[in-house]
Amino acid sequence: MSYIWQQEVKPKGGFYPDTKVYFDGSHYIAIPHTERPFKPRKKHIEEVVSEQNKWPQLEELSAEEAADSPFTENEISAPEEKSDALIGVENNNSPHNMCQITQKLDKKELFEKFYSEHINEKRSERRKKIIEAMLPYFDDRTATENYVDVNIARKKRNLICRRVRMVRKANLADFNFFVTLTYDDKKHTECSFKKQLKTCFRNMSYRRNWKYMGVWERSPEKKRLHFHGLFNIPDNAVVGKFQEVTDYSTNHHAMQTINQNTYFAERFGRNDFKELDKRLLGESLGYLMKYLEKTGEKIVYSKGLPQFFISDIMEEDIICTIGQENKKLLLFDDFKCWDEGVNVGTVSKATIAQLRKSS
DNA sequence: ATTGACTGTTAGATCAGGGA
């Protein structure tokens, strides 16, 4: 095998061109540029194993059920456009607000279903239960166990990827608020809360240059849907006003003071904008990570949160090589950034902003 | 670990409506 990174990483002339630089929370680390020759991927086709019939009365779904439904409005109203999809919907002249949903699941989708059903259980218990549930769809127990183990490993890999991405984005983001939001029954249903809040954040990001990342949470003890997020809100881009509100917390059974924003209080309900101590970023991230893992929910990101920036790195700015096979470069805190032979200065917020971005 | 390719989702851009 003759992949470039397996040859000599260190270039001649004492510098590394186009490295990907990330911040691990205390140091900047550069990954030297590597390339791998293109190799087409095999397409794996999963076997269809299960069909379920459901007769949901759409207008009778509660907001919560609607939010939890795997069928989006699009899938229900325009099934003919998804002819090759495994999830199909038929409307056989049934009453106006009723349609037959025929859900065909392949083995992988079935695995996903059982995996999310047992997400809150211990790993070994979860594995056992998924295997039992999937046993009828395989020839024997060994085949079932193999399939489940391979897919558990896949989920684990994917989670690691997401975690790495999230931490690297957060470390370069310069967040200044940790925000918790929920909704007032008088203003929203869970569904409308989620939809409008996402729209609102999207607009703040575009119009006021807010950056954010966060997760939705509905833990068993706190039934109400919350949004927890890390925000970078520029000084001149605040909406509404901040007010200290002191009230009784039913969760902690004690009085608590929150920094409530009037804009979000009026539109959505209770909220808390905690100013973020940079030293506590790791702790806040851990908090978000907990929900990321437990709920299987995806992270809500604003765009423009890079994982890396691209810079050439001079040999004199490298402390040592680190990582697997010493392929990463640990940099001095005041390392210089270079863009195609031009020194764009010592690393700083401004430097990072003008360097080439890499998602 | 990292990479590039693929794909479904979602965030940036734009539209539309309302109020001043």
Next chain:
DNA sequence: TCCCTGATCTAACAGTCAAT
């Protein structure tokens, strides 16, 4: 007409996968 806000459309990208 201008400004602000919420909604909608679609291009960009997050998530995933397989290779290594």
